[in-house]
Amino acid sequence: MNKRNLLGLAVCLASTSAMALEPGDYRFNGFGTAAITHLGGAGDAKGYGIQGQTTDAWRGDQLSKLGGQLSYGVADRLSATIQTVAKAEQDQWGLEVEWAYLAYQLNNQVTLRAGRLRPGAFMFSETLDVGYAYPWLRLPDEVYSQMPVSNYEGVDALYSLPVSVGTLNFQVSYGQATDREVFIHGLDGPLDVDFKEVVTGSVSLATMNLGTLRYSYTESDLNLELFGKFKGKFESVGHQYDNGSWLTNAEAIKRQSPLGTIESFYLMAGHRFGDYLPHVTYAQWDEKGEPGRQSSWAYGLNYSLTPSVTLKGEYKRVESTRGFSGGFVPDFSVADRTFDGDIISIGADFIF
């Protein structure tokens, strides 16, 4: 009996550490997107993408990227991970270290991490570059151009708790991101920004049959060149559902700062027919005090070419009303501030 208990304990301990990488063990994984996109409409020259790229022609650098991740088991329960992504920002290609952290698995429920991490401000914030993990080629611009910052230096804790209806996941993080650049449409250029005391808390409930419901709150002290110091708050509530044939994604976000209050959301639904996935997304962007609004309909068709490659095509119609510049007009001084345009994107997402 005693022997049996000891054996059980040994197996238990062994399996706990087996969930993390064994010391000396390593894994390499990669992902990428090869895609072209065309942003056209009333006055093509004023079309700007989410990263501040002019898009007066078919461009391959707005959506395309290539990432690689190496994870290494340093010691029992301790692993190191680095992820770099090659992508273009503001017309320049560069190699960005998006993740670089040490992770310590305290037990089956709790993981602690320190280093460069991504804040889970929005539902797809942490997988922003991994197009293979979401259905679109272009994440809904109305929501994802409001992202505060793509990564930070700090710590986070992940806690998962099995409950009767599924699994509850908690994530809290704390850190800072200094000397970053943000593209300001109104100025037609980038500004230096420091994010201090970036705090994010999120809770998600992954149910057995009703999808995953998620809420997150992010707060940060910002120091923005020309604008000075202020506090920014970001909230997101979202839901994801996938039963193998039907697929839905919905998310509403709110961004508050002295520069303005923005509320936007998207609703997406798709249905798989064999290897094909047609999907449709409606998105909307409102700003407090602005009478106008930006809204869009996006229609996409995905085809699963191989288990590791998905071909995607998207047509997105964007409209902004009553002088609201939205996310696609670079300069307030242009005569026609509104944007009515068609965005066509074609490409492939892959993992290796």
Place this chain on the structure above:
Amino acid sequence: MNSFMHRTFAIAMLSLSATLVQAEVAVIVNPSAANAPSQAEVANIFLGKDKSLSGVDQKDWNPTKDKFYTSVANKNESQLKSYWSGLIFTGKGQPLPSVGDDTAVLAKVAAEADAIGYVDSSVVTDQVKVLFTLP
């Protein structure tokens, strides 16, 4: 029907179900396993959400693996890869350890008290306990 016909019919049904059993997938645990997870809990174990048992995966995508993931987790090969890429590239999970084939899964589940696996039901022996089978 007379008793001969009854018997013939019964044998025919048995042999028919036996051929069906050949193509079934059995979800197996170690005979000493304390609890018997439901199908939804098994899905969570193999999706890395539930760590109460340690799942033993099959390495390559084969008919057994396809039947298991499509019926338990509603995911085909590319949907499963998409799911794991969301976890791998955010540091929230690594795919489960995998072994070569049905017999290797059987051996591992028979040897480890907290192991759970899925195999073609034709290879099942009394070294393991069948939780349920997927038709």
